[in-house]
Each structure stands twice: as C-alpha cells, then as structure tokens.
Amino acid sequence: MTSHKRKTGRRRALIGGLSALGITGAALVTSSLLAPAGAAPAAPTVAAWPQAKGSKPVPASIEVSGTYDGKLKRFYGTGELGSDGQGESQKPVFVLKDGAILKNVILGSPAADGVHCLGSCTLQNVWWENVGEDAATFKGTSASSVYAVYGGGAKSASDKVFQFNGAGKLVVTKFQVSDFGKLVRSCGNCKKQYPRTILINDVDITTPGKSIVGVNANYGDTATLRNIRIHGDTGKKIKPCTRFTGNNTGKEPKEIGTGPDGVSCRYSAGDLTYN
Ligand code: DGU
Ligand code: CA
Ligand code: CA
Secondary structure (H helix, E strand, O other): OOHHHHHHHHHHHHHHHHHHOOOOHHHHHOOHHHOOOOOOOOOOOOOOOOOOOOEEEEOOOEEEOOEEEEEEEEEEEOHHHOOOOOOOOOOOOEEEOOOEEEEEEEEOOOOOOOEEEOOOEEEEEEEEOOOOOOOEEEOOOOOOOEEEEEOOEEEOOOOEEEEEOOOEEEEEEOOEEEEEEEEEEEOOOOOOOOOEEEEEEEEEEEEEEEEEEEEEHHHOOEEEEEEEEEEOOOOOOOEEEEEEEOOOOOOOOEEEEEOOOOOOEEOOHHHEEEO
C-alpha cells in the first residue's frame, strides 16, 4: 500500500467512526481534523455574527428593568435617536435600571448612544453592527456595581466601544470587536471620577483599532487582560493597555504610558496571541 492510500484509508476509517457518532462531513470541513498531516493548525476562527430576525425602529429609549430578551431582532434609532452622528448629547436606544439584563439584541444603524446602564447590568449576546457615539456606557454610582458583557460583538466604532463613566467593575468576556478606537475606556474627564476595575477575558480583537483599554492611573484604575486573541495586526499597532492622567474638569486627559506595569495595566505578553 502506498503511503497515500494508507492515509486515505485511515481518513475513511476516521470519518466512518465520526459518522457513527453523528458528526457530519460538513462539521468536519471547518475543523482541523481533515488538515493535511504536518500542516500548521488553522488560525482560530472568530464566532459568527447572528442573523437578525426582523427589525424594529426605536423612536425613544427603551427602559429595561428585570430582563429584556430581544430575540435577536435588530433595533435601530429613529426620530430623536436617528441622527447617526458622533454627537455626545445623543440618548441611548436602551437604558437599563440597576440589576437589569439585556440579551439577544442586535443594535443596527443608527445606534445613537447605544446602551446605558444606570447601575449593575448584564449585556448578554448583544451585537452592535455599527457603533453609534459609543456602544454602551456604565454609569452606576456604587463601588459595588458590576457590569457584565458576555458574548456578542461590535463593529465600526469611530472611537469608544465601552465607556466606563461610573463606579465599580466591568467584566468583558467572550466578546469580539473589529474596526474600533478603544474597546474600553475609563472616563478620562468625567465630572465625578472613581477608581474603576476592568477585566477583559477571552475576546477576539480584529484590526484596525487603537487600544484595547485605557485607564486613569491617578484614580487607581486597574485593567486586567487575559486570553486576548488579536487578529490581523501584523505590525502590533493596537495598544493593549494605555495609561492616562484623568481629570474631573472636562479637559482632554494626557496619555502617560502604555504596556504592562503590574499596577494599572495588568497582563503579560503570554495573555495576548497574534494571528
Ligand atoms: O462627563 O466628559 O464622552 O460618555 C462626560 C465626559 C465625556 C463623556 C463621554 C461619553 O467623556 O460624555 O460618551
Ligand atoms: Ca463619548
Ligand atoms: Ca456616549
């Protein structure tokens, strides 16, 4: 038997075994199981965007207390929420009361000021097709506020995706972002400032983008990065973590450094993978 035939025979046997397990050929095509022997493993793929199940114009902010399941409908701003610009005074499409959960929502375009959380909140499987002024703003005033972003993704943010203006802790997990300014920014110049805790874990970041997270070193912020997969950034231009001197006067904050320092920016090279 030639080595080629031997390989084919083995592969047939493998496929036979897998179909016995109910695994189809279609499922195999995307897996690395059929990669030629010795080939480099395929670059890990990023989760697919969901298909919207209908669209809904939103003329005034939808207030959420408890749980709101958008059932993967596309929500987009109209009227007062429809200016489709970078104006800072825009209202959100969704405003979440303390403890609210928003899930299975696609924000279409225009997305105005996205989602506002007035206290602790969970954004689960929320997708922004074209980020408005920003995607979500976290505004709780208690140090015990927790904001959880789990799953979902955002595209085309002129500047910030997650704007952290309040107090407490923001945890971003299993999220994807592409074409953005900053994934998370602790407000550099809000009238009331707080020490803010940021954890970003298990995310896919696709170029172009400026920075994954920006923190105010002078207000005691910390940002921790783990399992960050960066795609397409061959020149390593995206800054993983940037430190600023924040202020409460509204002026443009000054950037003071970038990279891990073990205090404000907590990660090491091993927390980032490039492909
Ligand atoms: O207090 O100066 O741009 O929430 C407000 C801040 C300003 C914010 C931020 C936002 O940084 O308005 O979109
Ligand atoms: Ca803004
Ligand atoms: Ca905003």
